[in-house]
Amino acid sequence: MKQKRYLLYSLVLAALLLAALIAIDNSSLKSSMLSTILQKGAIYALVAVSLNLLNGFTGLFSLGQAGFMLLGAYTYAILTIPVEARSSVYQYFNGGLVQFSLPVVVGLIAAGLVAAFFAFLIGLPVLRLKSDYLAIATLGFAEIIRALIQWNTLGPITNGSNILRKFPTYSSLLFPFAVSAVCIGLVVLMIRSSxxxxxxxxxxDEIAAEAMGINLAKHKMMAFCTSSFFAGVGGAMLAMFQQSVQAKYFTSAMTYEILLIVVIGGIGSVTGSIISSFLFVACSEWWLRFLDAQHYIGGVKVPLLRSGFRMVVFSIVIMVIVLFYRRGIMGTNEFSWGAIEKFIKAPFGRKAREEERKKVTTPHE
Amino acid sequence: MSNTVLRMEDLTMQFGGVVAVNNLSLEVNEGEIVALIGPNGAGKTTAFNCITGVYEPTNGQIFYRDEILVANYPQGKMKKLYAGENAGKYTKVVSRTPDQITRMGIARTFQNIRLFSSLTALENVLIAQHLHIRSNLFGATLLSQLSFVKSKARQEEEHMYQRARELLVEVGLEQYENEVSGSLPYGIQRRLEIARALATNPSLLLLDEPAAGMNPQETRALTDFIVEIKDRYKLSVFMIEHHMDLVMSISDRIYVLDFGKLIAHGTREEVQNNQRVIDAYLGVAEDA
Known part of the structure; x- marks a missing residue:
């Protein structure tokens, strides 16, 4: 009974979101900041969930996410640029080596597979390491990949340090949401499986897990490759969103942004990652923008407000979150209608009041 | 010979210059409860860790039924350092990881409880069944959660839940099913850890101080519990324990270890009256 009601709530919420997205997609809002935030938020949500699969669910502290996104973005771009556009994109490399182009969906899957394949290669030596050491090794890998892709000798494939563009992108706002929803759905199914x-x-507890017959190397590799697969797909979508790719933007700062989203959302909470990725993108790109401009109130210039101040406030907000909500927005909990009902009922419900009274009359139960 | 479940031959474990277990030979037969006792630091847990693959022994062999489970001999720089006995007797090397050993049918619990403490009791038991999973990652991801498709993966998942719940009922923990295991009372955590080990479907159960930190009442309950599960699951039990009333009431045979060496073994009475055991436990008077 309850389950059915919650399912109904979920369906209604999904329908409302879909309707809102379609409305935005077909109105003048499509080119607004709101639309940009929504797209980027959806893409970051996928990457954050993929990182959470590693950090939050498998306990592997990896910082290579930007590297895998980069691989995904480049794979997608290289494989899908139309043949006729290649000579202009690869103008310094005689049109490049790759002389075919794949459909969008195949390109996205290939992006994930290439990222997962590299994860496999990196994972063989690196997954023996623990905690901080693993983080350093994966961070190093991401930097190496970024440098390697800009290497001129690989130019006929990667276009060196030049920009890749003219690959097919999406026209509807719904596309990144649909891809992210499917991918996150798969991650959730996986987390809930054996x-x-x-x-x-x-x-x-690694020692106990091994004693219970779990092959550590195999399962860590599974988690690492799956996480990288979805990071690769996320990278490909980021490329579509930006309509161009250049290796120099996939810095370690990007990994930190994603790590921050995971921490703010709650390490070990998928819904936390999703919520915080939208909040994070909105805060960093939109809501705090006004802090960068000079404002006058009644002819008096507001102090401190100037270009760059946004980042100061943003950093303070993050510090406050880390200090006071150490477990993030959601902790390790997931979004559930039951919790929301309880939250709404708590201050108003009769039952809650009765229980409160009981507590007062019998303090030593 | 055929009913020997575990046989340890001349096992030596040396850490650098320290010989933690020296030339230990012992046997556990089908359906027996065998105890390994000894003062603190005698090398009991080290012997356990050699059986379960946490450590690689320096010398000696361990058989599980008729198969070599672990075997090693001093090599490399250990060759010069080796201070144990029977050097050169063994020339075989067999090493297995803990998960392979568990898969062969040897399950264990830990001296300091190692439950998956932020997961529920049910999840703890479910995880221990993962080693027998047949569906691959893709099958389990795509199909095991969908109740409206009757796939193999789904059936397997349902079976795992069913078995886990049955097991919790059998060990009397059904009311804690959805409680976070780390917040359960201490005695219950001990019991849950045994239940989790049982979920791997073992034929030999290794208990590392199952009664550590328990009061006499809890210890008595545990004693009955060990006998009960031994009979129900047709187990052989090999345990390390300090509570003498527990050891003396249920062990078929007892091995006594002191400073890494076996100083006595036999039935309860034999061990109880052995002068070397009494000396090891009570100490020897200086002028005696």
């Missing part, structure tokens, strides 16, 4: 439980056991 393999997901095995990942969690590795996070909880």
């Amino acid at each position: 393999y997901g439980r095995a990942f969690k056991s590795i996070r909880e």
Whole structure:
């Protein structure tokens, strides 16, 4: 009964979101800041969830996400640029080596597969490391990949340090949401399966997990490759969103942004990552923008407001979150209608009041 | 010989210059409860860790049924350092990881409880069944959660839940099913850890101080519990324990270890009356 009601709520919420997205898609808002935030938020949500699969669910502290996004973005771009556009994109490399182009969906999957393949290669030596050491090794890998792709000798494939563009992008706002929803759905199914439980056991206690018959190397590799696959797909979508790719933008700062989203949302909470990625993107790109401009109130110039001040405030906001909400917005909990009902009922409900009275009359129960 | 479940031959474990277990030979037969006792630091847990693959022994062999489970001999720089006995007797090397050993049918618990403490009791037991999973990652991801498609993966998942719940009922923990295991009372956590080990479907159960930190009442309940699960799941039990009333009431045979060496073994009475055991536990008077 309750389950059915919650399912209904979920369907209604999904329908409302879909309707809102379609409305934005077909109105003048499409080219507004709101639309940009929504697209980027959806893409970051996918990458954040993929990082959370590693950091939050398997307990592997990896900082290579930007590297895998870069691989995904480049794979997608290289494989899908139309043949006739190649001579202008690869103008310094005689049109490049790749002389075919794949459909968009195939390109997206290939982006994920290439990222996962590299994750496999990197994982063989690196996954033996623990905590901080793993983080350093994966961070190093991401930097190496970024440098390697800009290497001129690989130019016929990667276009060196030049920009890649003219690959097919999406026209509808719904596209990034649909891809992210499908991918996040898959991650959630995986987390809830027996393999997901095995990942969690590795996070909880490696020695006990191994003693319970879980092959650590195999399961860590599974988590690492899956995470990289979805990071690759996310990277490809970021390329579509920006309509061009250049390796120099996939810096470690990008990994930190995603890590921040995961931490703010709650390490080990998928819905937390999704919510915080939209909040993060909106805060960093939109809501705090006004701090960068000079304002006058009644002829008096507001102090401090100037270009760059936004980042100061943003950093303070993050510090406050980390200090006072150490477990993030959601902790390790997931969004549930039950919790929301309880939250709404708590101050108003009769039951809650009765319980409160009981507590007062019998303090030593 | 055929009913020997575990046989340890001349096992030596040396860490650098320290010989933690020296030339230990022992046997656990089908359906027996065997205890390994000894003062603190005698090398009991080290012997356990050699059986379960946490450590690689320096010398000796361990058989599980008729198969070599672990075997090693001093090599490399250990060759010069080796201070144990029977050097040169063994020439085989067999090493397995803990998960492979568990898969062969040897499950263990830990001295300091190692539950997956932020997961529920049910999840703890579910995870221990993962080693027998047949569906691959893709099958389990795509199909095991969808109740409206009757796939193999789904059936397997349902079966795992069913088995886990049954097991919790059998060990009397059904009311804690959805409680976070780290917040359960201490005695219950001990019991849950045993239940989790049982979920791997073992034929040999290794208990590392199952009664550590328990009061006499809890210890008595645990004693009955060990006998009960041994009979129900047709197990052989090999345990390390300090509570003498527990050891003396249920062990078929007892091995006594002191400073890494076996100083006595036999039935309860034999061990109880052995002068070397009494000396090891009570100490020897200086002028005696």
